[in-house]
Amino acid sequence: MAVDQLTSSPLTKDQAYALVDAVMERDNLALTASAHENEETGEWFFEAGCESPPNVGAFVQLAQQTFGMKVEFSVAPIDPDFNWVAKSLEGLAPVTAGGFYVYGSHEIGPVPGGLTAMKIDAAQAFGTGHHETTTGCLEAINITLKRKKPRRMIDVGTGTGVLAIALAKRTNKTVIASDIDPISVTTTVDNAAQNGVGKQIIALEATGVNHPAIKQNAPYDLIVANILAGPLMALAPSICQIAGKGATVILSGILQHQARGVINAYARQGMVLSQKLQRKDWTTLILEMP
Incomplete structure (x- = not known):
């Protein structure tokens, strides 16, 4: 092509x-x-x-x-x-965020101690850990897991699976990872296996949360969605529908000027803003279902 x-x-x-x-x-x-x-x-x-x-x-x-x-x-x-992939990898140094260490297979240095390591290579899916939306989510996950122990978790729009893998590694529990793109689903399966959590990740091809397995596993204690502001607002009713009482919802892919619109969309569904993380032009939201 x-x-x-x-x-x-x-x-x-x-x-x-x-x-x-x-x-x-x-x-x-x-x-x-x-x-x-x-x-x-x-x-x-x-x-x-x-x-x-x-x-x-x-x-x-x-x-x-x-x-x-x-x-x-x-x-x-x-x-x-x-070789555009090789060229792009030249500038992709390891990323540390929220106690996680994300690196590519081209990285030959030792993995620092005390961090949760994840090997994620650049691929035909979003999420190598370098974008502010991903680092914001990793920090939000770290904040959330310090104060609660979720049992049922889902990563909506998983991309490379980096956030689902982060959850699986930290909690040692099963995580559903869904994406509308079949390439992302395949990439997630491969990355989960490479990071030793292949049996903990259930990768599904789904539009939003529209999948029988997603609905059967509801309600969720922790929902993560790193997409874009428009789709996040459109998904507000269905995401809140699968959220259990006291659930935490982490949203990213939101430019700072779009944050208010996303907050309002979820407030109409009963969600309350707990914390807002800002990284350059991007915002990550931590919301709670009372």
């Missing part, structure tokens, strides 16, 4: 992230979407990886709808022989 990189003309940071959110809510418009800052100029750009040729007109129209401004896009082919 030929892949092209599509790059926007200069944007503000908020515009770049808003366009990422808008693109990720559309099916088949892009394979990947991200926002990047040019450290020399301070300008922000939107980038997307697309099957060649990309529908540039659709991106122009979406930008106009999202923030009312015409944006120009340039397209460049991605060399199919270039």
Whole structure:
């Protein structure tokens, strides 16, 4: 499959992230979407990886709808022989968050003592531990497990399975890990086995929490969902429906300006905000069901 990189003309940071959110809510418009800052100029750009040729007109129209401004896009082919995974791994140093140590198989240094280690390689699924949404969740998990011992847990939108694996390692209990993407489900199974918790992770392909096994295992004491603000708000009724009394819900993938909307969506379902963690532009929420 030929892949092209599509790059926007200069944007503000908020515009770049808003366009990422808008693109990720559309099916088949892009394979990947991200926002990047040019450290020399301070300008922000939107980038997307697309099957060649990309529908540039659709991106122009979406930008106009999202923030009312015409944006120009340039397209460049991605060399199919270039090892993008290896290149990306060069800058992926181990991550420490919430007492967890997340590293890739390329890391040759010793694992520090006193930390819960997880080997997670870059793959076709989100979650190597490097993004602020993932580190925020790991810290929120650490905070939660210090004050309660959940028996039934689920990670919604599991990606690489990193959060489900973190829960399984810390609690030594079974964790359901669900994702709408079958590649994520396969990746989670592989990562769970690699980290010695293969028998503790139940990986399911599901849209949100719509799966018989998820409903049969409810209610849950701890629910984690690191997705995006829009889907999180849409999932509020169904997530709260499977939450037991006194349950904790950890939500991430939320930009700071989106946090209030997510909090309100869950407050309407009876959830109460317990704690808010902020990492750069991203917010992780810890909510409680009274």
